[in-house]
Amino acid sequence: MSASLGIGLIGLGTVGTGVVQLLREAPAAVRRRKASFEVRRVAVRDPAKARDVQLAAGVLSGDAEQVISDPAVQVVVELTGAPGAFGWIRQALQAGKHVVTANKAVIAEHGDELFDLAAEGDVDLLFEASVAGGIPIIRSLRNGLVANHVESLYGILNGTTNYILTRMARGEGDYAGILAQAQAAGYAEPDPAADVSGADAAAKLAILSRIAFHTRGTPADIYCEGIEGIEASDIEFARELGFAIKLLAIARQASGGRVEARVHPVMIPAESQLANIQDEFNAIEVVGSAVGTQVFSGAGAGRMPTASAVVSDLVELAERRRRGASTSIEDMILGEEAVGFADICGVEMRYFLRVLVEDRPGVLEQIARILAREGISIASVLQKERDLEGGAVPLVIVTHEARERAMQQAVGAIDALPMVTRGVRLIRMQEL
């Protein structure tokens, strides 16, 4: 039995508490790996506050830097959403400490700098918990699918938005109503902006894309659109067409060695596996050159699922270090050369357009003319006889495959038509 690995924890909230609990339970599988851990220092904002787990006297501290600099700490486990997190992680790596974190924002925003730092210092930076909770997707991309070029990756990476869309699809209310319910039930934050805007999913996609495609870059490079504009009627139209609406994070190999990465609502076939991921669950569909299509699904958040991912990182770290690792995690992640993101304007797909128009002759003709001018071919039109808002009727158009750039131009032109009462709501469509 080798000596214990000394852990310094920053943050003892939901996930931190789960990690301490899991390490104490020490499942047989962890013991069998001869991995042994000791939580030596824990930094919290308020050391006087009552905690769900008991810690020995002197372990708790109000100062993260004390945890980082403690010579008994070999691994810093950062589990806060605090503004100081990036600084602490950087400081720990610079001090020659390994780091395990669940902090998607820091890894997504500052991954380039942090991985370089870790590689220079010959320490490891692990972050399985930063994407999709307990689903071992980063490990699977890195190890299980190592013999594959990843061709594409489709993720339901945000539980809050999936919860809202699932409930809307069950007819339980409109966007605002379900969001309020989700907030009451604790599935949505008091300020839901990061979730519903797609920003949270984009941060996770930046991380997955780094592993799968070796991209560099930050979430700002990823096209991002949220679910705020989705109406119950869109979901109804989708169902009639045999589709469901999900907020997907998509990364795909594009031409010129670039990677197309985007987060937005997507209509996907109702019978596809991702369409059947319900409530707050997460899932990732990976298409690999050798394995074909695989789907990984499970709880994407929560105390114990996230803690499970953190502990799996700790066990890997203990094994790597005991053996004397000769390749760093960073070598596996950093590409031989930086891969860039492609502009979404070059992407081709099918589109669903909903537009509210005045109910008079010639409207469809004018819209059809604009689409034709942009080279966009119409697959089907749905115009129902119903008066929704003062003489206006919703017109729904599904196109054949078209280029995003052309579609954006067409949308601009349609929105400018005088008989258009409310502009185009565009939902992209994806066969899976």
Add this chain to the structure above:
Amino acid sequence: MSASLGIGLIGLGTVGTGVVQLLREAPAAVRRRKASFEVRRVAVRDPAKARDVQLAAGVLSGDAEQVISDPAVQVVVELTGAPGAFGWIRQALQAGKHVVTANKAVIAEHGDELFDLAAEGDVDLLFEASVAGGIPIIRSLRNGLVANHVESLYGILNGTTNYILTRMARGEGDYAGILAQAQAAGYAEPDPAADVSGADAAAKLAILSRIAFHTRGTPADIYCEGIEGIEASDIEFARELGFAIKLLAIARQASGGRVEARVHPVMIPAESQLANIQDEFNAIEVVGSAVGTQVFSGAGAGRMPTASAVVSDLVELAERRRRGASTSIEDMILGEEAVGFADICGVEMRYFLRVLVEDRPGVLEQIARILAREGISIASVLQKERDLEGGAVPLVIVTHEARERAMQQAVGAIDALPMVTRGVRLIRMQEL
């Protein structure tokens, strides 16, 4: 760059050819790991036969033992379904060679002996490809979910039977007709017995159960029932009840530290993820103490998916050996003490019973009396007015949760009733 790992391949069929191709393509991720392989010897039945891959002169041999004993070979990759496979794997381990295999039968039947041998010789025996093709399920159980006690595991592990059941559910024919189609399409073997009887799934379950629960034992310890008796009408009844029928391989923690393991057709809720695994695809649902429910799905067979799993094992082996592994794979797999299998008679679940009875008064009463005597409570009864076979009508009963032992006794008694035209077809039900 460390020296190449010398590979000796036994078998150059579908999967073996895929492995040679994948190693030659060497995806960037493999290169980045500084893993390097050289296929030094290949044993085939007929060295004169034309091959899909070109090999250097002198590499091909007709003799597996030559491959094993070649000092340039450090890893023996066994990819035959040949009767000699167990002997070759044993011989390789005894000769101090690492072994990677896709051979589920050998690992399931002889795992106890082979893992002990590997542990004694300080060599590794890896077998990701033996279960569910390219889905990294063994690796995920071992690493990603290392911090979990596995509570239960439900697998669609046989592509042939899932293909047949999917096509039957789509109304494309009855069991015999679809099986014949599947054979023509290459989805079923000319002799389908191992697949349709559940034996193939039971072998894979024995392997998964070894990893998840540290059981010892062979497929003979696993209760096994195939899909041969499933009729189109059963699937129709299931659909009316909101269920789908799948051949599931189930392993669950039982009382007394034992593990309940069984393979049989199961009715599962139509909206569950496993119910929506179509055609020849495989999937495994794992319930872990920390992560909750996770599902892994993908292609369960085929050249490149299986080769992908073999190469992922080779990369792990190269990394472990370069570093000087201090825990063996076998330490992770072998339990601290052998875990035994529970008798299926102690299992409790709901049951679907279909029985063909004479259409006259008192029949239902007699059957209900037998069930009541065994303490089995009826949840619903479906008796349709239709004359299927000469005056006999199908009676369908769904029970509340009951114990298998009681149900077996009830079935025996019902089958002995004089008005029963054709005995009970029993399908177990499982909420997922």
